[in-house]
Amino acid sequence: MIKVIFVSADGSRRSVEIDEGLTAREAALFNNVPGIDGDCGGVCACATCHVHVDHAWINQVGLPEEGGMEDDLIQFAEGATETSRLACQIPMIPALDGLVLHLPKLQH
Amino acid sequence: MATVAAQETVQYKSVDSIPLGEINVANPHLFQNDTVGEYFARLRREDPVHYCAESRFGPYWSVTKFNDIMAVDTNHKVFSSEAKLGGIAVQDMHSVEGALELEMFIAMDQPKHDQQRKAVSPVVAPSNLLLLEPTIRERAGAILDSLPVGEEIDWVKLVSVELTTMTLATIFDFPWDERAKLTRWSDVTTASPETGIVESFEQRRAELIECAMYFKGLWDERINKPGGNDLISMMAQSPATRDMPFLEFLGNLLLLIVGGNDTTRNSISGGVLALNQNPGEYQKLRENPALVASMVPEIIRWQTPLTHMRRTALADAEIGGKAIKKGDKVVMWYLSGNRDESVIERADEFIIDRKNPRHHLSFGFGIHRCMGNRLAELQLRIIWEEILKRYRLVEVVGEPERLLSNLVRGITRLPVKLHAL
Numbered sequence: 001m002i003k004v005i006f007v008s009a010d011g012s013r014r015s016v017e018i019d020e021g022l023t024a025r026e027a028a029l030f031n032n033v034p035g036i037d038g039d040c041g042g043v044c045a046c047a048t049c050h051v052h053v054d055h056a057w058i059n060q061v062g063l064p065e066e067g068g069m070e071d072d073l074i075q076f077a078e079g080a081t082e083t084s085r086l087a088c089q090i091p092m093i094p095a096l097d098g099l100v101l102h103l104p105k106l107q108h
Numbered sequence: 109m110a111t112v113a114a115q116e117t118v119q120y121k122s123v124d125s126i127p128l129g130e131i132n133v134a135n136p137h138l139f140q141n142d143t144v145g146e147y148f149a150r151l152r153r154e155d156p157v158h159y160c161a162e163s164r165f166g167p168y169w170s171v172t173k174f175n176d177i178m179a180v181d182t183n184h185k186v187f188s189s190e191a192k193l194g195g196i197a198v199q200d201m202h203s204v205e206g207a208l209e210l211e212m213f214i215a216m217d218q219p220k221h222d223q224q225r226k227a228v229s230p231v232v233a234p235s236n237l238l239l240l241e242p243t244i245r246e247r248a249g250a251i252l253d254s255l256p257v258g259e260e261i262d263w264v265k266l267v268s269v270e271l272t273t274m275t276l277a278t279i280f281d282f283p284w285d286e287r288a289k290l291t292r293w294s295d296v297t298t299a300s301p302e303t304g305i306v307e308s309f310e311q312r313r314a315e316l317i318e319c320a321m322y323f324k325g326l327w328d329e330r331i332n333k334p335g336g337n338d339l340i341s342m343m344a345q346s347p348a349t350r351d352m353p354f355l356e357f358l359g360n361l362l363l364l365i366v367g368g369n370d371t372t373r374n375s376i377s378g379g380v381l382a383l384n385q386n387p388g389e390y391q392k393l394r395e396n397p398a399l400v401a402s403m404v405p406e407i408i409r410w411q412t413p414l415t416h417m418r419r420t421a422l423a424d425a426e427i428g429g430k431a432i433k434k435g436d437k438v439v440m441w442y443l444s445g446n447r448d449e450s451v452i453e454r455a456d457e458f459i460i461d462r463k464n465p466r467h468h469l470s471f472g473f474g475i476h477r478c479m480g481n482r483l484a485e486l487q488l489r490i491i492w493e494e495i496l497k498r499y500r501l502v503e504v505v506g507e508p509e510r511l512l513s514n515l516v517r518g519i520t521r522l523p524v525k526l527h528a529l
Contacts, residue, residue, distance in 0.1 A: 037466055039466040039467060039471075040178070040467070040473050041467050043178065043182070044182070045178060045181070045182045045473035045474050045477070046471075046473055046477055047477075048466075069182060069474070072184075072218070072222070072475050073474075073475065075222060075226065076222075076225060076226065076229055076475070076479075078229075078230075078233040078234055078235060105234075105235070106234035106235055106238065
């Protein structure tokens with residue numbers, strides 16, 4: 001199991017666990033973390049699982065490929081920053097155990 | 109034209125008697141009489157990516173299954189929305205003589221699409237919607253309070269049109285007493301003469317120019333008045349949209365008017381109809397009003413207010429095993445994908461407490477995904493919350509009338525009777 005910590009906009013932290021090989025989107029959805037919808041089913045097509053990767057983790061997680069679909073979608077998400085990612089595009093690997101993700105203020 | 113109409117009329121008699129190659133699901137009559145679902149069911153079963161070699165819209169591919177539609181929608185580098193190639197509907201844009209050659213970002217590719225969309229999207233962003241919610245709720249309540257109980261009324265006219273028009277007037281900060289103009293312009297934008305909404309394309313052109321001139325007046329008032337968070341101020345003040353050519357200005361306005369009007373209007377009407385056709389679901393809702401949250405996306409799936417979006421292949425490609433040639437017209441039938449049993453469990457049933465109700469195609473996916481989806485959901489949520497506070501039953505008491513259109517899945521009249529709590 002890999003641990004992910006979701007920090008909501010009001011600062012409250014929620015630690016969840018998810019099987020290796022799934023994504024950060026599923027880590028949120030399977031544990032009813034509010035603020036992540038993932039309407040498209042996790043195929044990088046809707047940007048309703050937008051998260052801000054904690055600065056301490058952005059190097060391990062990496063940035064979206066420039067000009068790729070994720071990059072194209074994030075530009076339309078409200079409040080997108082340089083550490084914005086779509087949770088469905090973050091596969092949970094052992095190196096990301098303890099990953100900290102910040103939820104946007106509003107996803108709806 | 110008479111022969112086309114005759115063929116189209118004959119076609120809807122029996123779906124199984126028609127040779128597969130002759131199926132033309134773009135026939136608008138199939139939507140007006142609401143039989144198109146049988147055609148889509150057959151295509152999903154027998155020929156999910158179907159080629160129609162001859163129609164009044166020219167040859168086109170129909171993509172009818174959920175995952176194939178998703179694959180096309182998210183491949184914007186191969187499947188273009190560009191107006192000059194035909195645009196976003198099975199009926200080519202710019203194909204009608206005497207019509208305006210409108211330009212709008214929904215019918216553009218990158219990079220221009222991205223710039224223009226970014227300029228206007230803040231108006232429907234979550235933080236702005238939060239500010240709009242109390243106003244929409246107050247207006248929804250006022251509409252409902254004005255309705256007579258126990259008398260037959262037209263829900264479309266008195267509620268669906270009223271609420272969406274008021275919301276639109278709010279986001280445009282449009283002169284309140286003249287807001288009926290917005291409804292009219294929305295209807296006119298998607299109308300052809302056969303619908304009876306306009307008598308000719310010349311009339312349509314004249315009315316849309318009148319619309320443009322009206323908005324030009326508002327634009328000129330607001331361009332030098334910084335700070336407005338309405339759509340017109342945003343467009344007038346953003347570098348990406350400030351210097352738009354006239355037809356682009358008009359096109360984008362109409363896009364926002366139609367996008368914010370026709371669609372939600374028909375979901376508001378469609379929800380009432382669906383609950384009446386499924387009294388068990390209505391009962392569940394009355395017993396547990398919290399189900400509004402999952403009912404809203406289910407209504408939007410069920411209604412699928414825009415039946416399709418079209419793309420044009422920029423290169424040879426493959427969809428569901430079929431070879432698409434560069435230049436081919438590809439129609440993604442969202443209405444069909446939303447009934448695809450291989451992805452949506454019991455897809456032919458209206459179920460207000462589905463486990464995964466947001467997984468539907470009505471908003472499209474990818475970079476052209478509906479910009480106003482949260483505003484649509486907000487309006488539906490509010491109207492149902494307010495209905496449940498006031499009425500035990502909104503009873504459909506007559507046959508609904510449907511729009512003659514293969515794009516807007518519209519309900520033009522829905523007679524209902526209200527029952528008090």
